[in-house]
């Protein structure tokens with residue numbers, strides 16, 4: 001069965017590769033990521049994953065995902081510039097927050113999806129740490145302005161839930177969606 005990954009995120013491709021899933025095509029979806037008025041983080045992520053999967057026309061299965069950081073009702077997406085990344089890091093400093101990834105899988109006429117939440121705590125960040133992190137550029141393209149899989153990992157003393165969900169694709173749920181749609185993953189019996 002043909003699988004298209006509707007994502008430009010190298011992390012999503014690498015996470016799939018980690019479980020032996022190699023898409024037949026990778027086509028990033030170009031959609032408007034502006035939240036609707038009053039839209040809650042989980043609903044926003046779910047809507048974007050659905051829109052990304054629908055924006056790519058392909059035979060077979062189309063997989064898409066969207067990751068956001070949620071501080072209460074507030075949605076932190078990818079910072080648009082360094083000033084916004086700084087705002088996000090100041091807000092997240094010393095705080096527990098949620099990282100929500102919505103995964104969507106589309107096949108002709110059908111759509112399956114899961115929204116997964118991981119609780120993450122960031123340590124209290126000093127001005128020096130924030131300045132050095134901003135200078136590293138790692139915040140670019142990362143929801144909430146940090147990357148747990150990078151230097152940002154040093155800011156995270158605690159998580160509760162799926163790690164791969166924070167990096168951008170919850171592998172357990174993604175594998176379940178693929179299996180449910182009849183896609184044969186290596187864990188079904190092929191050599192990994």
Ligand SMILES: Cc1cn([C@H]2C[C@H](O)[C@@H](COP(=O)(O)OP(=O)(O)OP(=O)(O)O)O2)c(=O)[nH]c1=O
Nearest residue numbers: 007008009066067142143146147148166167168
């Ligand atoms: C919190 C966090 C997010 N991220 C990333 C995962 C996502 O790639 C990104 C959130 O942006 P998304 O809009 O979910 O995805 P994307 O623009 O990177 O790719 P595409 O829409 O084409 O699939 O933040 C990390 O890599 N590490 C982290 O610790």
